[in-house]
Amino acid sequence: MREFKILGIVVFFTLVTYWGVEPFAHSQMHKHVEGHEFVYDGTADIEETVDAKKEMKKAYWADVAKIATLKGDATSGEAVYAMCMGCHMEGAVNMGGVTPPSLEHTGALYDKNYLIALIKDPAVAMNTDHKFADTMMHPMGSIKTMVTEPQQIADVVAYLLTKKAGEVTPKEAYAEACGRCHEMRYAKWTQLGKTPFFKEKKDELAHQIKVLDEQAAVKGYMGKLPPDLSMIIRARSEHFLETFVENPQSQLAGTSMPRVGLSKEGYEKVTAYLTMIGDPSKPAREAIGPWVILFFVVFAVLAYLWKKETWREVH
Amino acid sequence: MAKFEKAKSVHEWLDQRLAINTLQRVLSTEYWIPKDINFLWAMGLVLAVTFGLLLISGIFLLMYYKPDVATAFDSVNYTIMTEVGYGWLWRHIHGVAASVVFLIIYIHMFTGIYYGSYKKGREMIWISGMLLFVTFSAEAFSGYMLPWGQMSYWAGMVITNLFSGGSLEAYGLVEWIRGDYVPGDAFLTRFFMLHVFLLPLVIIGLIVFHFGTLRIPHVNNQEGEEIDFDEAAKLYKEGKKKESKVIPFNPVFLSKDVFVLGIYFVLFFYLVFFHFEFAMDPVNFDTADGLKTPPHIYPEWYFLWSYEILRPFSKDIGLIAFGIAQVALFFLPFIDRSPNVAPAHKRGLFKIWFWVFIVDMIILTILGKLPPQGIFNDLGLVAAIVFLLLGPALVVVTLKEKKL
Numbered sequence: 001m002r003e004f005k006i007l008g009i010v011v012f013f014t015l016v017t018y019w020g021v022e023p024f025a026h027s028q029m030h031k032h033v034e035g036h037e038f039v040y041d042g043t044a045d046i047e048e049t050v051d052a053k054k055e056m057k058k059a060y061w062a063d064v065a066k067i068a069t070l071k072g073d074a075t076s077g078e079a080v081y082a083m084c085m086g087c088h089m090e091g092a093v094n095m096g097g098v099t100p101p102s103l104e105h106t107g108a109l110y111d112k113n114y115l116i117a118l119i120k121d122p123a124v125a126m127n128t129d130h131k132f133a134d135t136m137m138h139p140m141g142s143i144k145t146m147v148t149e150p151q152q153i154a155d156v157v158a159y160l161l162t163k164k165a166g167e168v169t170p171k172e173a174y175a176e177a178c179g180r181c182h183e184m185r186y187a188k189w190t191q192l193g194k195t196p197f198f199k200e201k202k203d204e205l206a207h208q209i210k211v212l213d214e215q216a217a218v219k220g221y222m223g224k225l226p227p228d229l230s231m232i233i234r235a236r237s238e239h240f241l242e243t244f245v246e247n248p249q250s251q252l253a254g255t256s257m258p259r260v261g262l263s264k265e266g267y268e269k270v271t272a273y274l275t276m277i278g279d280p281s282k283p284a285r286e287a288i289g290p291w292v293i294l295f296f297v298v299f300a301v302l303a304y305l306w307k308k309e310t311w312r313e314v315h
Numbered sequence: 316m317a318k319f320e321k322a323k324s325v326h327e328w329l330d331q332r333l334a335i336n337t338l339q340r341v342l343s344t345e346y347w348i349p350k351d352i353n354f355l356w357a358m359g360l361v362l363a364v365t366f367g368l369l370l371i372s373g374i375f376l377l378m379y380y381k382p383d384v385a386t387a388f389d390s391v392n393y394t395i396m397t398e399v400g401y402g403w404l405w406r407h408i409h410g411v412a413a414s415v416v417f418l419i420i421y422i423h424m425f426t427g428i429y430y431g432s433y434k435k436g437r438e439m440i441w442i443s444g445m446l447l448f449v450t451f452s453a454e455a456f457s458g459y460m461l462p463w464g465q466m467s468y469w470a471g472m473v474i475t476n477l478f479s480g481g482s483l484e485a486y487g488l489v490e491w492i493r494g495d496y497v498p499g500d501a502f503l504t505r506f507f508m509l510h511v512f513l514l515p516l517v518i519i520g521l522i523v524f525h526f527g528t529l530r531i532p533h534v535n536n537q538e539g540e541e542i543d544f545d546e547a548a549k550l551y552k553e554g555k556k557k558e559s560k561v562i563p564f565n566p567v568f569l570s571k572d573v574f575v576l577g578i579y580f581v582l583f584f585y586l587v588f589f590h591f592e593f594a595m596d597p598v599n600f601d602t603a604d605g606l607k608t609p610p611h612i613y614p615e616w617y618f619l620w621s622y623e624i625l626r627p628f629s630k631d632i633g634l635i636a637f638g639i640a641q642v643a644l645f646f647l648p649f650i651d652r653s654p655n656v657a658p659a660h661k662r663g664l665f666k667i668w669f670w671v672f673i674v675d676m677i678i679l680t681i682l683g684k685l686p687p688q689g690i691f692n693d694l695g696l697v698a699a700i701v702f703l704l705l706g707p708a709l710v711v712v713t714l715k716e717k718k719l
C-alpha cells in the first residue's frame with residue numbers, strides 16, 4: 001500500500017539521520033578506549049610507559065602476579081592490618097592532601113590483584129607515579145617500608161577479602177572509593193563526609209570553613225579540585241566512566257586522578273549510587289513507562305476503529 | 316442592541332451570543348479537506364499537538380525554574396528532577412518534544428515541497444510556515460540556554476559570536492545581544508524572557524496565521540488536482556459522499572488525524588521513558604564553565620545542516636553562505652518556475668532535484684556533528700556547495716519543466 005511505502009521512506013531517512021548524529025558521530029568524537037573487565041595486570045600501564053620506567057613496571061606487575069599465587073593467611077593478616085589502621089582509623093585526618101578512606105568494605109569493593117599492587121607501591125598501582133620523583137612521597141607511600149614481605153602482603157589481602165568484605169551499600173561504596181576527593185552536592189556530601197544538620201548558624205559556618213580547608217588540601221594535592229559527581233552519571237557515557245575508573249590515564253592522559261582499582265561488583269555499587277543521586281527517576285520511568293505506552297496503544301486501536309467507521313461511508 | 320429571545324438551553328444561550336453553531340460549521344464540520352490525502356497531511360495537527368505538549372510541560376517547569384546563573388543548573392537538575400513530583404516526567408516530555416517537533420517540522424516541510432504545496436495560491440501558507448520554522452528555531456535555541464550547562468554556555472557563545480559579522484568585527488552588536496562581554500546573568504535572563512514569553516506568544520500568533528492562510532487555497536492533495544471545493548462540498552452535503560472529492564475536517568479528516576496521533580504518541584512516549592538521551596546532550600549535564608572549552612561544540616541536531624554550511628568555508632564566505640541558507644527556503648515558491656502543482660514523481664527532473672536536496676540535507680546534518688577534520692571537512696565543503704547550487708539548479712530545472 002502506498003501509505004506504508006511512504007512511511008517506510010520517512011522511517012528510513014529518520015533512522016539514517018539518527019544513526020549519523022548519534023552512534024556514528026559519538027564514535028568519531030571520542031577516542032576509543034578498550035575496557036579491561038576490571039582485571040588489573042598492568043598491561044595498559046606498561047604499554048603507556050615509554051621511558052626508562054617500562055622495565056620497572058614489567059617487573060613490578062610480574063611480582064604482583066607472583067604474590068597473587070601465594071596462599072594468604074587471614075589471621076596473620078590481622079596483625080599487618082593494624083599497621084594500615086595507623087592511617088585509616090575511624091576519624092582519620094587529612095594527610096598529604098587527602099583523608100585516608102575507611103577500609104571497612106575494602107574486600108568487597110577492590111580487586112585482589114589491585115590490593116596487592118597497592119600495598120607493594122601505592123603510586124605505581126594507582127598509575128600516578130609520574131607525579132612523584134620518589135614513590136615514597138605518595139601519601140600512602142610509607143607502606144612500602146612497613147609491609148615488605150610478599151607473604152605479609154598476601155596475608156593482609158586475605159584478611160581484607162574475608163573480614164572486610166561484608167555487605168556494602170551503594171552509599172558506603174561511594175564514600176570509601178570516591179568520597180575523599182569528590183564532592184556530591186545533591187547528596188549533601190563533601191570531602192569531609194555527609195554534612196550534618198546544624199541547629200546553630202555558627203556551627204554550620206564553622207563546618208563550612210573546615211570543608212573549605214579540606215578542599216584546599218585536596219586541590220593542593222591534585223592540582224585542581226575534583227569535580228562534583230552529582231550529575232556525572234548523565235554527563236558521561238557508561239563506557240567512559242568504567243574505563244576512566246579502571247585507569248584514568250587512558251581517557252585523560254596526565255590526569256592527577258588516581259586509579260581506583262575496583263572489582264566489577266565494587267564498581268557496580270559505586271555506579272548504583274551515582275545513579276540514585278544523578279538519575280533518581282530511573283525506577284519510576286521503568287514502572288510507569290509501559291503503562292503509558294499501553295494506554296496509547298489502546299488509544300490508537302480505538303482511534304483506528306473510529307476512523308474505519310467514519311471513512312466507510314466516504315470510500 | 317440586538318433582540319434576544321429567552322434561550323431554551325445553554326447551547327442556545329451561547330449560540331445567541333457567540334454564534335457557536337456558525338463557528339463550528341465554518342471551522343470544523345464544513346471546513347473541507349480533499350479526500351485524496353495520506354498520513355503526511357496529519358503532520359500539521361501532530362505539530363499543533365506537540366506544541367501543546369511543549370506549552371503544558373513548559374508551564375510546569377516554569378514553576379520551579381530559576382533564571383539565575385548561580386541557581387539555574389541546580390533548579391533544573393536537582394529541584395525539578397529530584398524534588399518535584401513527576402518533575403522528571405515534565406522535563407523529559409519537554410526535552411523530547413523540543414527535539415521531535417523539529418523532526419515533524421522537517422517531514423511537514425519536505426511533504427510540502429514534494430507535493431508542490433507552496434505555489435499557485437499557497438505561497439502564504441509556505442511563508443507563514445517558514446516564519447514558524449524560524450521562530451521555532453529561536454525558541455529552541457533560547458530554551459537550550461536555560462539549564463546553564465556547558466553546552467548552553469558554549470553554544471550561546473558561538474552562536475552570538477556570529478553576529479560580529481566576520482571581518483565586520485561588530486563586537487558592539489554581540490555585546491548588545493549578550494548584555495555583557497561574555498554570556499552571563501544578563502544573557503540568561505533575556506533568553507529566559509524570550510523563551511517563556513515573547514517567542515511562545517509570537518508562535519501562537521503565527522500558528523493562527525498559518526491556519527488562516529490555509530483557508531482560501533485549501534490544502535493540497537496527493538495528485539495536486541485542482542478541486543472545485545464548492546461543487547465538491549455540495550455533493551457531499553447532498554449525501555453523495557462517495558462521489559465527492561472532499562471530506563469535512565470534523566469528523567472525517569479528524570478521525571484519521573487522531574489515529575495518526577495515537578501511533579505518534581506511542582512512539583513519543585517510548586522516547587520519553589526509554590530513549591531520551593538523543594534529546595538531552597550529556598555535555599549539558601556539566602555545569603557551565605567559562606574557563607573550560609569543551610572539546611567539541613555542536614548545536615542540537617536540527618541546526619546541524621546550517622552549521623555545516625558555515626563551517627567548511629573561510630570566515631566571511633562561511634557567514635554569507637550561512638545567511639543565504641537561512642533565508643533561501645523562504646523564496647522557494649518564487650524560485651520554482653514550473654506551472655505544475657503535482658507530486659515530485661510526476662515532475663521529471665524535479666524529482667531528482669528533490670531527492671538530491673533531501674540527501675544533501677542529511678549529509679550536511681551528519682557532517683555538522685563530526686569533528687571538522689580530514690575527509691569530513693572535504694565532504695562538508697562539497698555538500699555545502701551542492702546546497703548553494705541547488706537554488707539556481709531549481710530555477711533551471713523548473714523552467715524546463717513541461718506543463719502537465
Ligand code: HEM
Pocket residue numbers: 355356357358359360362363366420423424427430432433437440441442443444445446447448522525529533534535536
Ligand atoms: C509548529 C509549526 C506548524 C504547525 C502547528 C503547522 C500546522 C499545519 C496544519 C494543521 C496544516 C494543515 C494540515 C496539513 O497539511 O498538515 C499545515 C499545512 C501546511 N503547512 Fe504547516 N505547520 C507548522 C509549520 C510549518 C512549516 C515550518 C512549514 C514550511 C515552511 C509549513 C508549511 C505548510 C504547508 C506548505 C502546508 C500546506 C500543505 C498542503 O497544502 O498540502 N508548516 N500546517
